[in-house]
Each structure stands twice: as C-alpha cells, then as structure tokens.
Amino acid sequence: MERSGAGMGVKKPLTPEVTIIGCGTPTPLPDRFGSSYVVQVGDEKLLFDCGPATTWKLARNGISTTDIDDVFFTHHHFDHDADFPTFILTRWDQMVPRDKTLNVYGPKLTEEFTNGILDEDTGLFAHDWKARIHHPASQITFQDRGGELPRMKPDVDPHNMGPGLIKKGSSWEVTAAPADHVQPYLDSLAYRIDTADGSVVLTGDTAPCETVTDLARGADVLMMMCWETHDKMDGNPHADASSSVLGAAETAAEAGVKQLVMVHIGARLTSAEMKGPREIEAKQAWNGQLVWGDEGMKVPWPKG
Template sequence: MARLYILGAGTPTPTPTRFGSAYVLEIEGEKIMFDCGPATTHKLVQSGLWPLDIDYIFFTHHHFDHDIDYPCFLLTRFDQSIGKENQLQVFGPTLTEKITEGVIGENGIFSHDWKARIYHPLSQKVYMNRGGVMPRRAPKIAARDVGVGTVHTAKNWEVTSANAEHVQPYLDSLAYRIETKSGKSVVFTGDTQPCQSIIDLAKGADVLISMCWDDQECMDADGESPGQCGTTGAARMAEEAGVKKLILVHMGAHIASHGPLEKGIGDIREAFSGQVIFSEELMAIDV
C-alpha cells in the first residue's frame, strides 16, 4: 500500500490555505518526506503523522519554500525522541550537508537547544519520564549531497533522480522517482520547467507530482514561464511521459482561485489524457 500526504501545496507567497512545498509518501508503513517547506512539522501532525515516523527526507532544491521548516523538524524530532528512533537519513542536491551541519551540528546555529536538552536536569527528567535512558546522545543526522542516478535503495523501495531545470546556476535542482517493490512508481518534479530529463524520469509512472505555478497563458504573458511549469506545461510533460495520474502542486493564489482553476482544468484536459488532481493541503491520496 502506498499513500501520498500533501502537506505543502503552495509557493513562497503565503495564502490562508497554501504555503510552500512538502509531501510524505507512505510505503508499507515507512514514511518518506520530500521537501520540508513552511510549517511542515505542524502540517505533518495535522495530517495524523508524527516527526519520529519520518526516517528519510529528500530535498529537491534549497529555496526557502522547500526547506525552511527543516530546522524545526530536526529539533522537534530530537526533542520528542527517547533515543530509540531510527537515524534520520537526508538526501538532496548541493548544500544539503552544509545546511544540516549548520543547523544541528556540534557548532550549528541551534546547537544551544539540543545541548540544553541533553545537560539540564529538567530536560533530562522530561526525557526519562518519556521513556528515555540516560545518557542522552547528541543528534546524529546522516545527510548526503547527491546528484543524478540511484540515490537510495531500501527494502521496499528505491529512489532515483534526474536534473530539474529551475534556477541554475544559483541552485542545483533534482526531481525524484520512487519505485516500490509492489510495482508502484511516483515522481516528484520539484520546481522545474518542462524538460526532457523529467519526461525520461517519469516514463510510465503511476503518479507525477508536478508544480503548477499559474495559468500557462498568464505565465507566458508576464514572462514567468522560464524555469517553471504552468498548467499546460505540466500537462504536456505528463502526457509525453505517459503517466497515469497528474497531481498539481506548488500552486499560486491565482490558479488556485475559482475561474482560473476551472479554465486550467479545461486546458489540461485538452493536453493530458490521464487523471488530474488539483491538490489541497492536508489531502491524503492512495497511489
């Protein structure tokens, strides 16, 4: 069984219902996070999940709307631990290791927090009351910068990556494909313009989770098409890849509003023959 949780389905611009990017894919009980944008930790709990359930994070790139809640997630996961959780494994393009060490390493910007929780008697008592056994250990995160190819192989799934075309050379960007042992395939584009590398990565996938910044005609008119997918850009990429289901995320306030949304659905239906879902935050979708 595979289930997708949409935690963040918005952009860098906060709206009452959308902000940033974050997703959890549950496979045979394992919960794998992709990106960790604004308020991810809170939205994770709102979805009925828990930080200690997450043993893997894959970052598509390091714009703040995809990683700003990473410090909160790391500190919450450590704070709530009793020393028996699995080691968190984190993968992403260049900067993933640097950011992780900079947040929670021995001299990281939040090292004062976890050191106080390790050494202060009150924090030690809370830890032991929760079921922890002294001495409490410092957080250890296995973070790794990765590129194109096979990223990680687990018992029930494997993740491969391809380049996404977004804001190079300022940030490296990756898209990911996760294949389950049961034969399901899910692709996360991250932020990208339509490109052959993602079409190749997504060939025949069950689900493509693609950014949809706005109505394509609006994007073409205002010059915001380069580096991003809009409605028909995402649809044509999905159709060429032959995916079964297209889930649109990273949606701005305009395309998420009635009128543009209905137009977008019509435009996409003309270009893509599979199932289309315009996502909402806190949705859970069976894959």
C-alpha cells in the same frame, strides 16, 4: 522488486501512498504554504521537502516525525526547506528511548544546510540541543517521555547527491533526475519512488524538461509543479524556471503517466474563478486522470 511481508502469511500491498503536507508556494495562504509530501510504502514513511510549518502539518495529518528516517530535498528554496530545523529538533526531542539516524538526501548545499543547523560549534540551533542534553529539568522531561540518559546529540547524516539512484530501501527505491529551475544559483532534483506495486514522481520545482519527462515515463502518478497559466508565463523568464498548467499537462501526456496531480499551485490559480480556465488549459494536452492537489489530501491511486 521483492515484496516485503513474505513469510508472514499475508503480502502487504506496496503501493506508494502520498499524503500532501504542503502544496503551495512562498506566498502563505490560509490553506496552503510551501512544499512537503510524505510517501508511505508499507510501514515506512519518506519525507520529500520540508517547507514552512511541515512539522505542525505532519501532526495535523496524524504523522509523527519519529516515523520518518529518510528526507529528500528537491532544492533549497525556503518554501521547500525552512521548517527543517523544527523537524530535526522535534524528531530528536520526541524519539525515545534513544535517537535514531535521520538520513538526508538532496542536491548540493544539503550537507552545508544540515550542518549549519546542528554543528556543535557553528550550528544555529546547537544551543538548543546542548541545553536539552545538559539541563537537569530537560533530562527529567526526556526521561518522563521514556528517554534514556545520557542523551546523545541529534544523529543526522546528510548527503549531497546528484542524479541517479539515491537510496534503495527494503521495498522501495528512490532515483533522481535534474530539474530545470533556477540554475546556476540552486541545483534541483526531481524524484521517482518505485515499489513492486507502483511508482510516483515528485518533480519539485521545474520547467517542463526532457530529464523530468524521462524520469516520469510510465509512472502511475506524476506530482508536478503548476505555477501559473501558460499565457502568464509564455515568453518570460518564468517559462525557464517553472511549469504552467499546460506544461504539466504536456509532461504527463509525453511521459505516459496514469495520473497527474497538480501541486505547488500559484496563488492566483487557487481562486474560484480560475477553476474553469485552468481545467480548460490542462485538457488541451491531457485527457487522463487529473487531480488538483490540496494540503491534507491522500492522493487517490489511479484507476485502471
């Protein structure tokens, strides 16, 4: 893939930089809740999942919604998408002088979910954008921020996608593979971001499975769900829908990645007394570079 920045004298590194916005579960904890990640390549920022409080946590991490033009959903459990109305409306409200298309990709339901928020007749939040477009006080507020009238409705372009190439950007491409989670109720996708200088895989929610292992093969960084310890999940339905510490470590080993980042960490695993046991379990299968994800973390790039 061509590096961008050619002709400007200095070539910019295109290492994908991941900021963890949300790496919890549906259970709110003071320091983690739901899933959301920003992957920056050069000057572009891609958002993966939009779990509870994503918009506010983006602001806490110094990231503006207006810097994001592409959103990718792994699946439509609420801990991965519940903040999307806030994200869409905040981005549209703050974008000046005029709105810019927001591209949204994800498995089946992504179009229905997005239209359900914004649709002029049936959207649950249509009353909001209509009031802001038409009320004179809202128009003044918008102009004070640098907005130009007449104000247009939010420009959002959702796509239901299957596995394969999802989008090719100027210096990155995103591909997807099926992830084993809670089918047939919800489809799930795992994503891989490739640039000239590196690759990152975000599994979303998944049990260890061949399609995710294949997607992750040779990646620099694997960000994988880590729900519970193996002994708590083995032999019950959790094992078919989610990954344990051991499962994530085995996937990292099989895929030959350089670094594993454990995310979507179950509430019990975050307690201080679980630190030792979870490390021991991971080391059974993986002797590589292991990082335990925290919200607000900029994921270190693997050494070597």
